[in-house]
Amino acid sequence: MTAAARSPDLPAQPRRRVGCALKHDERGAVSAELVIATPLLLLLIMGVIQFALWEHAEHIASAVAQQGVAVGRLQGETAAGGQAQAQSVLNQLGPSVLADAHITATRTGATTTITVTGRAESIVGVFALPVKAVAVGPDEQFTAAGRGP
Numbered sequence: 001m002t003a004a005a006r007s008p009d010l011p012a013q014p015r016r017r018v019g020c021a022l023k024h025d026e027r028g029a030v031s032a033e034l035v036i037a038t039p040l041l042l043l044l045i046m047g048v049i050q051f052a053l054w055e056h057a058e059h060i061a062s063a064v065a066q067q068g069v070a071v072g073r074l075q076g077e078t079a080a081g082g083q084a085q086a087q088s089v090l091n092q093l094g095p096s097v098l099a100d101a102h103i104t105a106t107r108t109g110a111t112t113t114i115t116v117t118g119r120a121e122s123i124v125g126v127f128a129l130p131v132k133a134v135a136v137g138p139d140e141q142f143t144a145a146g147r148g149p
Contacts, residue, residue, distance in 0.1 A: 046123060054129040057098045057120035061133035064090045064103070068114035069135040072105055075142060079107035086114055097121055098131060112137055 067089045072082020083105035090101055101118035113136045119128040 050120075050123055050129070053097065053123065054120040054131070057118070057129075057131045058133065060090070060093050060098045061101075061116040061118065061131050062135070063093065064098075064101075065114045065116045065133040065135035068103065068105060068116075069112050069137040072107060072112040072114060073137040073139050075140040079105040079112065082107070082112055082114055086116065090116075099128070107139065110139060112139055 064086045068082040068086030071077060071085035072079055074081075083103050086103045086105070090098065090103070095101060097120070098116075098118045099121050101116060104115045106113045113134065116131075116133045118131050120131055122128050
């Protein structure tokens with residue numbers, strides 16, 4: 001049928017190549033991919049942020065424990081003094097990052113130990129990652145000149 005013989009009311013037929021496979025209709029494929037990929041990407045980003053918060057909470061707990069030992073091991077100091085110093089440092093560094101923090105201090109005749117436990121703040125609210133830091137240091141003992149410990 002030639003173009004002149006075709007009726008003006010009929011739409012033009014698309015040309016098809018001989019030997020090529022017919023293409024499937026892919027309309028909406030991008031939307032389906034975004035529906036699947038976007039939540040996974042957001043979950044990945046939230047996981048990275050949660051890990052960073054946990055790591056930050058670990059660093060805070062470690063700094064609190066080390067500062068508590070630095071004070072608690074001084075000659076004439078008590079375990080309560082080390083614990084009070086650790087609590088003061090925790091209040092300054094951010095008690096919201098290290099949630100439900102609990103500080104314990106013990107002092108024996110030779111060492112002082114500060115233990116900080118808690119959990120990292122959760123951005124999802126589903127799970128809480130535990131945090132624990134322990135610092136131990138020898139107690140200071142001054143001796144007379146020329147005498148060993």
